[in-house]
Amino acid sequence: MATSDRSPLRRTLQALCLGAALYAATPAIADNLPDIQRLMKQAQYPQALEKVDSYLSSRPKDAQGRFLKGLILTEMSRPGDAIAIFTKLTEDYPELPEPYNNLAVLYAQQKQYDRARTALEMAIRTHPAYAIAYENLGDVYAKLASQAYDKALQLDSANAAAQNKLALIRDLVSTPVKPGSRPTTVATSTLPITPTPPAAPTPPAAQPKGPVATVVTATPGAAATPPAAAAPAATAPAQPAPRAEAADPAAQEVSKALAAWAAAWSRKDVKAYLSHYAPGFKTPKGMNRKAWEAERQERISRPSWIKVSYDEPSISIEGNQATVRFRQNYKASNFKSSSSKTLVFTKSGNSWLILDEDSR
Numbered sequence: 543m544a545t546s547d548r549s550p551l552r553r554t555l556q557a558l559c560l561g562a563a564l565y566a567a568t569p570a571i572a573d574n575l576p577d578i579q580r581l582m583k584q585a586q587y588p589q590a591l592e593k594v595d596s597y598l599s600s601r602p603k604d605a606q607g608r609f610l611k612g613l614i615l616t617e618m619s620r621p622g623d624a625i626a627i628f629t630k631l632t633e634d635y636p637e638l639p640e641p642y643n644n645l646a647v648l649y650a651q652q653k654q655y656d657r658a659r660t661a662l663e664m665a666i667r668t669h670p671a672y673a674i675a676y677e678n679l680g681d682v683y684a685k686l687a688s689q690a691y692d693k694a695l696q697l698d699s700a701n702a703a704a705q706n707k708l709a710l711i712r713d714l715v716s717t718p719v720k721p722g723s724r725p726t727t728v729a730t731s732t733l734p735i736t737p738t739p740p741a742a743p744t745p746p747a748a749q750p751k752g753p754v755a756t757v758v759t760a761t762p763g764a765a766a767t768p769p770a771a772a773a774p775a776a777t778a779p780a781q782p783a784p785r786a787e788a789a790d791p792a793a794q795e796v797s798k799a800l801a802a803w804a805a806a807w808s809r810k811d812v813k814a815y816l817s818h819y820a821p822g823f824k825t826p827k828g829m830n831r832k833a834w835e836a837e838r839q840e841r842i843s844r845p846s847w848i849k850v851s852y853d854e855p856s857i858s859i860e861g862n863q864a865t866v867r868f869r870q871n872y873k874a875s876n877f878k879s880s881s882s883k884t885l886v887f888t889k890s891g892n893s894w895l896i897l898d899e900d901s902r
Contacts, residue, residue, distance in 0.1 A: 574593060574594075574596070574597045575597070575606070575607075575610075577593060578590050578593050578594050578597065578610055578614075579610070581593065582610075582613065582614060582617070585617070587614050587617050587618045588618070590610075590614050591611070591614045591615070591618065594607055594610050594611045594614060595611070598611065601846070603634070604846055605631060605634070605635055605638070605846070605847070605875070606846075606847070608627055608630070608631055609627075609628075609631060609640065609641065611627055612624045612627035612628045612631070612641070612644060613644070615627060616644070616647075616648065621648050621651060621652065624644075624648055625645060625648050625649075628641040628642075628644050628645045628648070629641075629645065632645065632664070636668065637668050637873070638668065639664075639665035639666070639668045639669035639672045639675060640665075642661045642662065642664045642665035642668070642675070643661070643662065643665045643672070643674060643675050643678065645657075645658075645661040646658040646659075646661040646662045646665070646675075646678055646682070647678070649661060650678075650681075650682060650685070653685075655682050655685050655686050655689070656686075658678075658682045659679065659682045659683070659686070662675050662678055662679040662682060663679070666679065687707075691707050790859075792859050792864070793857045793859055793864070795894055796857055796859065796864040796866060796887055796894050797855070797857065799818065799887060799893070799894040799895075800852075800855060800866055800868075800885070800887075802814075802818065803815065803818040803885075803896065804850045804851070804852065806818065807842070807848060807850045808848055808849055808850045810842055810843065810847075810848055812838070812839045812842050812843070815838070815842065816835055816838065816839075818895060818896055819895060819896045820888050820890060820895035820896060820897045822888075822897060823895075823896060823897055823898070823899075824897065824898045824899075826899075844876070845874035845875040845876045845877070846875040847874060847875050848872075848873070848874045848875075849872075849873045849874070850870065850871070850872055850873075851870075851871045852868040852869060852870045852871060852883070853868055853869040853871075854868070855867065855868035856868065862888055862889035863886060863887065863888050863889075863897070864886070864887040864888075864889075864894060865884065865885075865886050865887075866884070866885045866886075866887065867882070867883070867884050868882075868883055869881075869882060869883070870882075870883040870901070881901045881902060882901070882902045883899070883900065883901050883902075884898075884899075884900045885898070885899055885900075886898035886899075
């Protein structure tokens with residue numbers, strides 16, 4: 543709906559949770575994303591569109607670049623083209639909630655509230671913890687209720703109950719917008735989603751309410767997602783707390799080491815990821831350490847994005863060794879899997895490093 547509309551629906555950039563770090567293997571390409579985001583922040587949308595088209599010419603399937611293009615087209619008042627971009631993203635990446643949310647915003651701007659509701663329900667289905675989608679869905683339901691009460695009053699103008707309910711709904715969703723005001727960009731943290739998550743990823747932090755044109759930036763996850771004007775770096779999804787037996791200080795240190803390992807993997811920071819493995823790490827099948835590291839670097843660099851999360855871990859410690867068992871959930875642009883994993887950590891100075899790794 544236009545800025546004169548009184549119902550606030552919020553867009554997200556959570557898909558940018560992927561960040562430029564995801565393209566560390568190709569620095570020339572990675573440089574384009576911050577440039578595109580900078581141009582968007584400066585409202586230089588034609589230049590941003592030209593640059594993102596150039597970026598996508600060599601990576602036509604790249605979710606983050608396509609998401610950025612959809613945002614640029616939205617800001618250029620080309621809703622039809624933006625809808626086409628986000629619709630195709632929902633087809634290619636149905637697990638990401640952010641494209642659905644932005645589709646809902648565009649549909650709401652066109653007063654297509656039924657389509658907006660359907661898109662938001664899909665966003666929530668893919669990411670049940672997506673707070674922005676719930677808030678937007680509430681606003682859409684309020685607009686649908688307002689339309690219904692309007693129709694009731696057209697048929698019966700003396701209906702006092704409908705008049706009171708309509709006034710209540712309008713007061714509920716009203717958000718004053720100053721003439722000529724521009725969209726607000728708010729940086730928050732999340733997942734991350736990314737494309738999203740995140741990200742969704744990444745579960746979004748609480749965002750301030752704003753008018754329809756408000757853009758809320760979230761880093762994924764995550765969604766998620768899954769996407770920001772300040773070009774935030776990628777983050778790993780929020781991880782569950784360890785079980786009760788891991789409440790002692792040593793177990794908490796192991797839990798932090800586990801989370802840092804998953805975070806480095808999720809943001810495709812190969813150097814940080816490998817630093818979590820002890821010098822005496824038992825490589826699979828006795829593989830040479832350098833060969834194993836080269837293989838891991840190649841496999842981590844291959845997909846355009848990665849999201850690693852895990853279920854509640856079980857941590858047991860005996861002396862300077864800790865055994866951590868958990869269910870690992872791996873998602874990437876080209877593959878996804880879920881497996882039972884056991885990591886054996888060893889205390890090395892002030893750090894806990896992985897000595898053995900087993901997946902089933």
